[in-house]
Amino acid sequence: MSEQGDSAMTYDLLIRGGVVIDPVNGQQVVSDVAVSSGRIAAVAPDLPATEAAQVVDASGQYITPGLIDMHTHCYWGATYWGIEADPVTAHTGVTTWVDAGSSGAYSFPGFRRYAVEASRTRVFALLHISSIGLIARTYESANPDYWDVELAATIIEANRDVILGIKVRMDRDSTKGTGLGAMHCARQLADRVKLPLMVHIGIAPPTLTEIVDLMRPGDILTHCCTGQTNRLIDEQGPVHPYIRRAHEQGVILDLGHGTGSFSYATAEAMLAQGIPPDVLSSDIHQLAVLGPMYDLPTTLSKFLNLGMSLPEVIARATVRPAAVIGRPGLGTLRVGVPADIALFRLEEGDYTFYDIDLEPRHGTVRLVNTATYIGGSLVPHAAERPPHPWVATDFPAEQRPLLKGVL
Ligand SMILES: [Zn+2]
Numbered sequence: 001m002s003e004q005g006d007s008a009m010t011y012d013l014l015i016r017g018g019v020v021i022d023p024v025n026g027q028q029v030v031s032d033v034a035v036s037s038g039r040i041a042a043v044a045p046d047l048p049a050t051e052a053a054q055v056v057d058a059s060g061q062y063i064t065p066g067l068i069d070m071h072t073h074c075y076w077g078a079t080y081w082g083i084e085a086d087p088v089t090a091h092t093g094v095t096t097w098v099d100a101g102s103s104g105a106y107s108f109p110g111f112r113r114y115a116v117e118a119s120r121t122r123v124f125a126l127l128h129i130s131s132i133g134l135i136a137r138t139y140e141s142a143n144p145d146y147w148d149v150e151l152a153a154t155i156i157e158a159n160r161d162v163i164l165g166i167k168v169r170m171d172r173d174s175t176k177g178t179g180l181g182a183m184h185c186a187r188q189l190a191d192r193v194k195l196p197l198m199v200h201i202g203i204a205p206p207t208l209t210e211i212v213d214l215m216r217p218g219d220i221l222t223h224c225c226t227g228q229t230n231r232l233i234d235e236q237g238p239v240h241p242y243i244r245r246a247h248e249q250g251v252i253l254d255l256g257h258g259t260g261s262f263s264y265a266t267a268e269a270m271l272a273q274g275i276p277p278d279v280l281s282s283d284i285h286q287l288a289v290l291g292p293m294y295d296l297p298t299t300l301s302k303f304l305n306l307g308m309s310l311p312e313v314i315a316r317a318t319v320r321p322a323a324v325i326g327r328p329g330l331g332t333l334r335v336g337v338p339a340d341i342a343l344f345r346l347e348e349g350d351y352t353f354y355d356i357d358l359e360p361r362h363g364t365v366r367l368v369n370t371a372t373y374i375g376g377s378l379v380p381h382a383a384e385r386p387p388h389p390w391v392a393t394d395f396p397a398e399q400r401p402l403l404k405g406v407l
Contacts, residue, residue, distance in 0.1 A: 010051040011036050013376055018058030018343065022065060023315035024332035033063055035339040035376040043333055058343055061370060064314050065331050066095025066340030069296050070321040071198075071222055071256040071281035073134065074123060075102035075115050076385065080137045081285035083384070085121040088284065090379040092295045093342025093369040096122040096330050098321070100198060100222065100256070100283070101167025104133035104140075105151045108159065116162055120374055122340070124325065125159075126167040126198050127152060129186040137394065141169065142176035147185040149192070156193045164325045165195045165220070170211050171202035171230070180206050180214065187214050196252075196324065198222050201230045202260060208232070212242055217250025220324060224253040224277050225270065227263025227357065237269045247275060252324050257293045257356075258283030259396055262302075264355040271306055279324060280316040286391050289384075291402035292354035297344070297367045302353045305363035310346065313367075339376035344369055358398055 013035040020031040020043060027043075034042040034052065049055050075082040079102045089095060103111035103125060111133075116123045130140040131148050140146070156163050168186035169175075175182060183199070183206070190197040198220040199211060208230040215221065224232055232243045232253075247253060255262065255277045270276055280303060282288065282296045293299060300313045318331035329337045344367050351363040372379045395403060 009053045011041055011047070011053065013054045013056065014047055014049060014052035015056045015058045015063055015341065015343070016049065018061045018063035020063045020333065021311055021314050022333040023311060023319040024334060026311070028311055033333060033341060038339055038375040040333055040335050040337055040339050042335060056371070060345070062310070062344045062346065064093070064342050064344060065318045065333050066342050066372065066374065067093050067296055067317045068096040068098070068321040068331050069094045069282050069284065069317070070098045070254055070279050070324065071100045071283045072097040073102050073283070073285040074099050074119070075111050078107060078110055078114070079134045080390070081134055083284065083286050083289060085115070085119045085123060086379065087382040087384040088289070088295065089121045090372055090381045091369055092297055093344060093372045094296050095340040095342070095372060095374045096124070098164065098325060099123060099125045101126050101128035101169070102134045104128040104131040104146070105148060105155045106131045107133045107135065108155050112159060112162060120379060122330070122374070124164045125162050126165040127156060127163050129166060129168045129182050129189060138173040139176050141174050141178060141182035144178060144181055147182050149185050149189045152189050153193055156195070163195070166190045166197045167200070168197065169200040170206055171200065172205060173203070174200070175206065180210055183211065183214050190219070196220055198254070200256070202226055202228045204229045208240070209242060212246050212251070215246060215251050218252070220252045220254050222254040222256040222281070222283070223258070223261035225255055225263055225267040226261045227266050228260070231263070231266050233266055233269045239270060239273050239275050244275065252278045254279040255281050255299070256283040257281070257288070257299050258285065259287045259293065259399060260356055262293070262355050263357065264359050264361055267306065271308070276308065277316065279321045280313065281321070286387055287395055290387065290391070290395065292356065292358065292399065297369050298353070301363065301366045302361070304365050304367065305353060305361065339373060341373040342369060343371040354402070356396070356399065358401065
């Protein structure tokens with residue numbers, strides 16, 4: 001429903017009668033949200049529709065800040081993993097994408113031009129310590145010649161508006177016999193430029209203790225619900241004491257679901273022990289969009305069905321990541337901030353969700369995005385690009401049953 005008005009209107013857009021969830025102030029009430037000149041102008045019940053150029057009825061829906069996905073891969077065409085952000089943004093409500101290391105020093109200029117500047121979505125980067133970034137599936141840190149701290153620092157200083165942290169992958173394949181070498185360089189770089197370090201974990205070596213030893217408060221441990229050898233829980237289920245200690249000292253636990261890093265067994269153990277992920281991110285990429293991750297709303301739905309409340313889930317994809325990346329003006333509907341807004345329906349039904357080993361869990365609710373606004377403008381739906389040829393052959397064997405009819 002919309003009405004065209006004249007330019008003397010107080011508001012450009014008025015979204016009426018939804019349940020507003022703003023984790024910054026703990027708000028969850030039926031309210032209207034008004035937008036003027038691309039920014040939030042008012043959040044209050046019964047704002048005057050006659051003062052708005054366009055009116056959208058959101059009754060029966062939730063109005064949240066545009067979501068922030070802290071672990072994404074959106075360097076399409078230049079990397080193994082990359083997808084284009086905008087077509088996904090339009091149907092997920094994710095208005096801010098933090099790309100996790102797709103680009104390194106050599107490929108960041110292209111990332112800036114083709115992924116940041118060419119997208120309507122707000123795209124930020126964590127710069128990979130390896131100068132070649134994630135051009136291939138893995139092995140990016142197998143060659144120490146690519147750990148150029150000096151060059152990475154130069155690129156960061158020239159691009160601080162986009163680069164918000166450093167990325168390193170610490171698993172058997174990414175490091176390929178080089179141990180903690182890339183991590184030491186990433187540590188040195190992060191300390192020098194004073195930005196957080198995101199560390200990917202999975203299959204050892206290096207071991208989880210060696211990795212966590214090199215992390216500092218404000219750093220991000222991604223893939224925290226992995227079921228691989230470097231999982232955060234021991235055989236019997238308790239979360240490792242050194243993980244608890246690191247978390248208490250300020251290390252951030254980030255989900256990063258992806259195609260290899262979400263185990264229900266790990267997630268359920270962490271929730272039961274009162275140490276849930278601080279941030280719920282998707283690790284969205286070419287393979288993950290085909291399932292069982294699919295998208296961030298589906299990932300958030302898994303945690304709703306594990307017993308986390310809707311405001312808690314939304315906080316972990318808005319205000320929490322905003323604080324981690326140092327962007328407090330995002331992930332909130334406070335008056336004056338850019339009008340990044342998402343509308344969701346919480347649908348009830350009979351659903352089955354899967355982790356990456358295709359372990360099923362029954363669910364009764366599902367979060368479905370119905371509209372996404374960036375700076376007050378609706379992001380239009382658009383076709384996503386088809387998967388690249390290597391996706392068909394490289395998709396994890398255990399997840400192929402989900403792909404019938406897709407590839
Ligand atoms: Zn990733």
